[in-house]
Amino acid sequence: MTIKIRLENLTKRFPGEREPAVDSLSMEIPEGEIVILVGPSGCGKTTTMKLINRLIEPTSGRIFLEDEDVTKVDPDGLRRRIGYVIQQIGLFPHMTIYENIATVPKLLGWNRAQISARVDELLTTIGMDPATYRSRYPKELSGGQRQRVGVARAMSADPDVMLMDEPFGAIDPITRDRLQNEFLRIQSEIKKTIVFVTHDIDEAIKMGDRIAILRDHSHIAQYDTPEAILVDPADDFVAEFIGRGAGLKRLNLSRVNDIEMSECATVQAGADRDEVRRALGETDRCVLVLDEQRRPRRWVNADHLELVGGRSLTEIGLPADAVVRPYSTLSDTLNEMLVADYATAIVVGDDGVYQGVIDIDTINEAVRGMRAAERSRLADRLGEGG
Amino acid sequence: MSEFISYLESHWDDLLELGIAHALVVAVSVAIATVIGVALGIATYRTERPRELVLAITGFFLTIPSLALFGLLISPLGLGWPPVAVALVMYALLPIVRNTVVGLREVDPAIVESAQGMGMGRARRLLRIELPLAWPVIMTGMRVSTVIVVGIAAIGAYVNGPGLGEDIFRGLRRIGNPETALNLVLGGLLGIVVLAILFDLVYVLLSRLTTSRGIR
Numbered sequence: 001m002t003i004k005i006r007l008e009n010l011t012k013r014f015p016g017e018r019e020p021a022v023d024s025l026s027m028e029i030p031e032g033e034i035v036i037l038v039g040p041s042g043c044g045k046t047t048t049m050k051l052i053n054r055l056i057e058p059t060s061g062r063i064f065l066e067d068e069d070v071t072k073v074d075p076d077g078l079r080r081r082i083g084y085v086i087q088q089i090g091l092f093p094h095m096t097i098y099e100n101i102a103t104v105p106k107l108l109g110w111n112r113a114q115i116s117a118r119v120d121e122l123l124t125t126i127g128m129d130p131a132t133y134r135s136r137y138p139k140e141l142s143g144g145q146r147q148r149v150g151v152a153r154a155m156s157a158d159p160d161v162m163l164m165d166e167p168f169g170a171i172d173p174i175t176r177d178r179l180q181n182e183f184l185r186i187q188s189e190i191k192k193t194i195v196f197v198t199h200d201i202d203e204a205i206k207m208g209d210r211i212a213i214l215r216d217h218s219h220i221a222q223y224d225t226p227e228a229i230l231v232d233p234a235d236d237f238v239a240e241f242i243g244r245g246a247g248l249k250r251l252n253l254s255r256v257n258d259i260e261m262s263e264c265a266t267v268q269a270g271a272d273r274d275e276v277r278r279a280l281g282e283t284d285r286c287v288l289v290l291d292e293q294r295r296p297r298r299w300v301n302a303d304h305l306e307l308v309g310g311r312s313l314t315e316i317g318l319p320a321d322a323v324v325r326p327y328s329t330l331s332d333t334l335n336e337m338l339v340a341d342y343a344t345a346i347v348v349g350d351d352g353v354y355q356g357v358i359d360i361d362t363i364n365e366a367v368r369g370m371r372a373a374e375r376s377r378l379a380d381r382l383g384e385g386g
Numbered sequence: 387m388s389e390f391i392s393y394l395e396s397h398w399d400d401l402l403e404l405g406i407a408h409a410l411v412v413a414v415s416v417a418i419a420t421v422i423g424v425a426l427g428i429a430t431y432r433t434e435r436p437r438e439l440v441l442a443i444t445g446f447f448l449t450i451p452s453l454a455l456f457g458l459l460i461s462p463l464g465l466g467w468p469p470v471a472v473a474l475v476m477y478a479l480l481p482i483v484r485n486t487v488v489g490l491r492e493v494d495p496a497i498v499e500s501a502q503g504m505g506m507g508r509a510r511r512l513l514r515i516e517l518p519l520a521w522p523v524i525m526t527g528m529r530v531s532t533v534i535v536v537g538i539a540a541i542g543a544y545v546n547g548p549g550l551g552e553d554i555f556r557g558l559r560r561i562g563n564p565e566t567a568l569n570l571v572l573g574g575l576l577g578i579v580v581l582a583i584l585f586d587l588v589y590v591l592l593s594r595l596t597t598s599r600g601i602r
Contacts (some may be wrong), residue, residue, distance in 0.1 A: 055503055080505035090500030094518050094598035104504050137600030153504075163503075 003066075004031040004161060004193040010051055010061035012044075021047045023217035024061070031160075032191040036204040039214035039221075040241070045197045048218045049163050052195060053082045065161065080104055083154030083162035083192070087169040089146050091138040097123070097149055098134040104157040122152040125186060144175040151183065155190070165197045180206060201242055205230070205249055213238050227253055231374040250367065251331035256324055259366035261347055261356030266290050269297060269314050273305055276313070286342060288320060288354070289313045295352045296320040299342040318342045324358070325350065330366065333358055393569040394576075401553070405577045408549030411467065412539050412585070415474035416532050423479050424524060427486025428512065437487060444480040452477070452538045456545045470539065470547030477538055478531035485527025489520025522597050529589045536582050540574065550574040550581075 005028070012022040022044045029035045037045040050056040052063060054075045062071045070078050091100050098119050105115045120130040126148040138146055147167065154162055168176045168183075184207065187194065198204055204211050205226045212223040215237055222234040230250045233239040242249070265279045265287040279287045286299035291314070300317035307316075322340035324333045324347055333345045337360065344359045394401070423444075430437040452473065459469035493516050501515045517524075543551030550573075557570030 053503060055499070076505040076507050078505075079503055084500065084503035086496060086500055086503070088494070088496035090494070090496040090498075092497060092501070092515060094600045096600070103501075103506075107505055107510075137598075139600060150500075 005029040006064040033209035036208035038204040044218035087166040089150040257326040419478035423482030465546040470542035481527040481530040489523030
């Protein structure tokens with residue numbers, strides 16, 4: 001693990017204030033990861049982020065970018081190497097989308113052809129057609145599009161490091177979710193080192209490779225992976241900040257293909273009653289009826305067979321509607337189970353073909369396994385340290 | 387009425403000449419006032435005390451009666467163009483300084499912060515971001531100044547200044563011959579009204595040409 005940004009005893013005292021806003025913060029940010037600074041309002045998380053590109057100059061302490069001490073270098077030069085996105089986005093309203101995105105490349109003296117190609121590439125990356133949007137002005141875009149352009153502008157000169165201050169804070173929940181997913185997809189390709197500030201622990205858990213939970217004066221309460229923080233909060237402050245439902249939040253971090261599916265008895269839609277009875281065997285549970293393409297249709301048990309004679313298997317029993325995909329989160333899977341008539345989630349591939357089932361016991365088992373794994377990992381780490 | 391029209395017909399070339407001189411002294415004065423006013427605005431918009439001071443002084447200029455000011459300027463500057471231009475610049479300052487300060491202070495701080503965060507230095511931020519965004523407000527100040535100064539320039543004829551004031555003062559001196567006096571004064575007045583309208587049209591055109599489509 002290469003360290004990309006290192007903060008060393010960073011302190012910021014604002015004139016006229018008794019307490020420092022950031023008090024002797026030391027922190028290492030690994031290359032290619034999203035590190036989230038999260039904490040209650042006034043904890044100094046935004047100040048901390050602005051110390052990194054020196055929009056706020058530290059009172060004392062040092063900042064290293066890779067191994068270079070950047071505490072005293074020319075701040076404008078430093079900032080051109082670091083992408084910067086803020087909640088209000090701050091697009092330049094009098095400039096076109098093209099000119100907005102071209103800002104830093106122009107400052108760095110790229111030639112026109114390079115800049116033009118780069119702007120088109122970025123617009124394509126964020127899903128906006130270059131021909132349509134290049135010469136539009138910010139006021140002609142929707143909130144979500146402006147946010148996308150803000151991110152594209154920060155990436156324009158391909159900086160290794162990006163600072164993002166509540167970048168998805170001012171957007172409606174549905175668009176926010178979409179932009180977050182889109183950003184995670186882009187990040188999985190570009191692998192930037194990102195420092196991301198938010199006050200929303202759920203966003204932190206979703207976006208972060210690592211989370212630093214900050215309390216007053218930017219003191220680190222805990223700095224670890226989301227999994228470890230959820231399973232093993234360092235103290236009451238962290239536990240309280242995560243809030244109730246840490247277990248449920250944990251389910252957001254795992255996907256169906258991370259855990260072991262179970263099998264259940266299945267029959268073809270055309271099977272006769274005796275076949276179904278054989279498949280049911282001694283259990284009081286249901287068999288899953290599949291159609292010719294092996295797609296799930298109905299859940300059927302012995303009682304259903306008794307009650308209605310003569311009708312086909314696809315017309316009796318309970319609908320098989322709790323369907324999830326291998327990449328669904330366990331949280332979504334659990335939700336499907338809870339709202340379905342028969343509380344077992346069926347896993348299908350993208351073609352709709354049956355792959356296996358997940359029931360409440362499977363999830364329970366998986367969560368217990370994850371916790372044990374986290375614990376032993378923590379124990380290992382403590383062992384190494386001590 | 388018909389006599390005034392025949393007066394205009396026989397004197398239009400004089401009126402045109404005076405009108406052009408009038409427009410010129412107004413345009414030059416507002417241009418100089420814009421350079422000085424915008425510079426003063428830039429220098430003081432972030433600091434309260436100097437800002438208040440500059441606004442108080444330029445505000446005080448506007449309260450000096452124009453005849454008195456022209457009179458005062460004769461001894462250091464003589465007659466003709468110089469005292470008129472200097473006085474007009476002084477009268478044109480307040481709206482321009484005030485609007486420059488207001489325009490710059492109204493720029494969304496998030497926009498300035500993101501410019502700074504991308505590595506734009508102080509001067510570049512001012513030139514590329516803050517001034518273009520404040521420009522429509524500054525133009526409004528120039529427009530107000532022009533309206534003020536077009537009228538005051540007429541009084542400049544009192545110190546032999548250029549422009550339509552010359553006809554008005556000649557008229558006033560011929561009170562004994564009411565018909566000629568009336569024609570001269572009305573002619574000057576008409577010229578000033580036409581000039582004011584023309585200046586306004588020029589500003590409409592100028593703001594179209596110099597304001598980005600993104601902030602119109």
